[in-house]
Amino acid sequence: MDTFYEKQKSLREQMAKLAISEAAIDVLSAKSYDSLTMNDIAEKAGVAIGTIYNYFKNKEDLFYYVYEQVHVAIEEKLDAIVNNQDDPAQRIRVFLKEVFDVCDKYKIVLAMAKQIGIKDRIPVEQKKERVARHIRVTQRIIEDGIAQKKFREIDTWLTSEMFLFVLIGLIELQTFLGEDYFARESKSVEKFFLNYLLLKEE
């Protein structure tokens, strides 16, 4: 009874949690944080309020789960980019675009996380590892570029850090300034970094 029943039960729980999590993201994206009410989420997910409390201890718990789901999505993107075999310069462009897209999609969740103080629930080491992982993806691309004699031999970690800082700054400003900002400024970022990295002008 334990194995099969438990598996099935666990699976059903997983699915319920995901459905509720997605409903929460929907509500968040549609409205502002103030409107992230348990009622709205329940309605969007098509379950009763009580049901949510069968899966999550409280609102903060639900939000923490939502937050983790967003990071799973971001990390899936990163994995795809690491395993991509295109030209390094092209991969830099793709990284910029794809990571921006996924962060923009979930920007409200990420913005929320700050004020909710959810970050205090995550061990610093885990947060640092998450940041380092982002940096390593770019570093890997730059190393490939150097190995292929396409990029100059610069400090790969330092440059990758700068690239991450720039990306975060760009996302922040996009949120602040509005719709058309990224489209224009991402070109500047590309120009600056590829100019810096490439041995010969493309």
Added chain:
Amino acid sequence: MDTFYEKQKSLREQMAKLAISEAAIDVLSAKSYDSLTMNDIAEKAGVAIGTIYNYFKNKEDLFYYVYEQVHVAIEEKLDAIVNNQDDPAQRIRVFLKEVFDVCDKYKIVLAMAKQIGIKDRIPVEQKKERVARHIRVTQRIIEDGIAQKKFREIDTWLTSEMFLFVLIGLIELQTFLGEDYFARESKSVEKFFLNYLLLKEE
């Protein structure tokens, strides 16, 4: 008769507004946004709740004023840096440190502004001008460096933009990762940019 009486009255109002604004920042800084209650602010400012409503129409109005005060503080810092006559490399370092300090000091106010949707009360043009002003300060330093034959002749606007993006990214990560992050990483930023800018290693 009108002028003096009116002046005095206006002055008293200004002072009251500033005192309340500072109390609001205190409460914000000490706790999280959830604790930005009118009661707390009133208590901190040492006035009655009703008094706040003599000066601000509602909570949003008060917060908008607080937000503007923070920008006044930031812009005063920028002005001081523009008028500084030190060595350009040193001014880059100072810019990084000083702007970071003031942003870190008011980081909660800035984070709050996002979710409150206060940004929608500011005309896009004004927001763009504010960003451009930041960029121009760095640009001015870089131009001085080039004029003094200390910096390489690079695209000053593009480089200044990147510097701003990096600074914002750094502040975001500092907020995310905690106390000691900036101290370490600001060295990386300095190293990267001064390496890029300086004609000869210092």
Added chain:
Amino acid sequence: MDTFYEKQKSLREQMAKLAISEAAIDVLSAKSYDSLTMNDIAEKAGVAIGTIYNYFKNKEDLFYYVYEQVHVAIEEKLDAIVNNQDDPAQRIRVFLKEVFDVCDKYKIVLAMAKQIGIKDRIPVEQKKERVARHIRVTQRIIEDGIAQKKFREIDTWLTSEMFLFVLIGLIELQTFLGEDYFARESKSVEKFFLNYLLLKEE
């Protein structure tokens, strides 16, 4: 499945709304309008404040419902009188007494309605129809009296209008002057109208 469950749910809602409405009338009747606080109503109805907001969007909405309930009560009285088969003169007396009683019972609700501006939520046509309905009840009685050769052949609509005006005036003055006014003056009204209507002195 839909029908029964929905019916039951709807019934429960109806009962809750009525209970709250009656509590509001109680509070109103006991004190003045200033004491029509949501707290008082909740306490009187034996529910929590929040429960009221599960059934009514806000205080105005609740009051509008209360107001409608009062009109339902008045109209039930009217229906009973229309279908009554007594002697017309007796029915005039009953009309005067019964309508007065119900209006007196709910006089505070009706007085309230004026200042709350609730009347602006009711279409003018509906209000006019409500008034016309009252007039028609008396008219019907007078017509019966004429048909039975007990009343003089006067303008039935005009006389019924005057009767309504008098009734309203009487209720107003009762509110203004206090407890014993109606008992005495309703005799005058009876005397005036029956004198005017009856072919031979009773």
Added chain:
Amino acid sequence: MDTFYEKQKSLREQMAKLAISEAAIDVLSAKSYDSLTMNDIAEKAGVAIGTIYNYFKNKEDLFYYVYEQVHVAIEEKLDAIVNNQDDPAQRIRVFLKEVFDVCDKYKIVLAMAKQIGIKDRIPVEQKKERVARHIRVTQRIIEDGIAQKKFREIDTWLTSEMFLFVLIGLIELQTFLGEDYFARESKSVEKFFLNYLLLKEE
């Protein structure tokens, strides 16, 4: 010192009270009762809030004074009608119109009076005397009509009472139903009463 100074002072007080009272009526007429704030009244009267409290103990006191002013205005109208020497039928018409106009003008004050419970500050005897005075004015007109052999010899007090009730009812319905109601229905009232009173059709 006592006589002249006291007189002057008393006069100034009278004027201040009247000015504030008129401002209150203005605010009431413009907005609803909810907006009858001491601030609004002070602004409208062109004085400081504190000044109002030099003349009236509190808001209720002010309102009581306002209420009395309205009755002074109504009674002045009544006096003018009593002393008028026109044809009795014409005076009935004028009474209907003039009293309606002045009541309509101050209807909000009168409506307010109910809920504020101001009536409890007025001795019942005074209220009854006020009502009786209204009735006596009509009675006087009817008596004149009978003396001039123009009206039938009916019960003058009873008929005058009915006329007052009708007038009050009409004002109530005008408030409830809106602008055009009185213009139309006052014709019905005229028709009914003059028909009842006049010996020969006019």
Added chain:
DNA sequence: AATGAATGAGTATTCATTCAT
């Protein structure tokens, strides 16, 4: 006498959470 800034008790409303069915 006049002023009006300061006061703070009082009120409507929201929403996460519980628990009986």
Added chain:
DNA sequence: TATGAATGAATACTCATTCAT
């Protein structure tokens, strides 16, 4: 397990009244 009505603590905001100038 799912449900959703009931709960009530918490919070923004109003406005009559006071009192130092």
